[in-house]
Amino acid sequence: MVNVSNTATERRQKRRYEIQLPVHFRVSQKGAASRWSNGVTCDISSSGVSFRTRRPLPLGAHVELIMYWPATHGEVYPVELQATGLVVRGTPTRTAVAITAHRFRIDMLPAAPMGATA
Numbered sequence: 001m002v003n004v005s006n007t008a009t010e011r012r013q014k015r016r017y018e019i020q021l022p023v024h025f026r027v028s029q030k031g032a033a034s035r036w037s038n039g040v041t042c043d044i045s046s047s048g049v050s051f052r053t054r055r056p057l058p059l060g061a062h063v064e065l066i067m068y069w070p071a072t073h074g075e076v077y078p079v080e081l082q083a084t085g086l087v088v089r090g091t092p093t094r095t096a097v098a099i100t101a102h103r104f105r106i107d108m109l110p111a112a113p114m115g116a117t118a
Contacts, residue, residue: 013047014045014046014047016044016045016048017043017044017045018042018043019041019043020040020041020042021040021041021044021067021069021070022038022067023038023039023040023041023049023051023066023067024036024037024038024039024065025037025038025051025053025063025064025065025066026063026064027057027058027061027062027063028061028062028063028084037054039051039052039053039054040052041067042094044067046099047099048085048088048098048099049067049085049096049097049099050089050094050095050096051094051095051097052093053093053095054093055092056090056091056092056093056095057087057095058087059087059090060087061087062084063084063085063087063095064082064083065082065084065085065097066082067080067082067083069104077106077107077108078106078107079104079106079107080104080105080107081102081103081104081105082102082103082105083097083101083102083103084100084101084102085099085100
């Protein structure tokens, strides 16, 4: 016998991880200069990310993302997750993006100590 109340109705195929990371993003538009904006991730998987935004992003828009990964390379060098994708859902303050490509980038300059200024 199947217990219907325990049957998952989740449609996602990839596991999502709740994690809050700083994210920089911009909407890519042909022929238009795009500005970088800031947000904070809500959750992430290998195929998508949702993050808080100050204003809604257009559905179907191509987005570039840079997330500051919570790890360093060799305990010194900061790691970024760079990704591109398409806006698939949104509210006035939250956007979901299906990731189409991604890569990790290691900044070979040592991370600044907490509280340090340039």
